[in-house]
Amino acid sequence: MKVELITYPNKILKAKSEEIKKIDDSIIKLLDNMKEIMYKYKGIGLAAPQVGINIRVTIIDLQKNDPGFGLVEMINPEILENAGEFEEHEEGCLSVPDFYSPVPRGKYIKIKYIDRKGEERTIETDTFFSVVAQHEVDHLNGILFIDRISPLRKELFRSHRRKMHLKTG
């Protein structure tokens, strides 16, 4: 199956994703397809719902933003601990094109997940990876970054959407 990037307000983005019981070829293929799409659109993270599939898979590659990490592929990721406050930063999303806003996020996280080989892994970090991982796990729970921004920022988002509609007719 060929997968493509989907964007807001597609309902798939609002649904809670299912846990994966077995890592078969379709999951491996999905991981590879997601990687292709993420690099094509120059994203630093991508979750399966963003390609129209509501299962708990996400990938992150911070590239130059956080050199401590390469490509991380996470199946059934679960944030076990989340503490502190990350300093203000602009967040964006491939599924919410051309809009950026600060989002309140924890600083330190401990996240556990299963890799493509079925091995359980844990990452503890308080770097930028932490923010991106929180954004991606949100996707698996049907939450977008625009759901976490202030009412004023939401109003900016709505006017941004109106302008986009005018532009595209």
Ligand SMILES: [Zn+2]
């Ligand atoms: Zn996103």
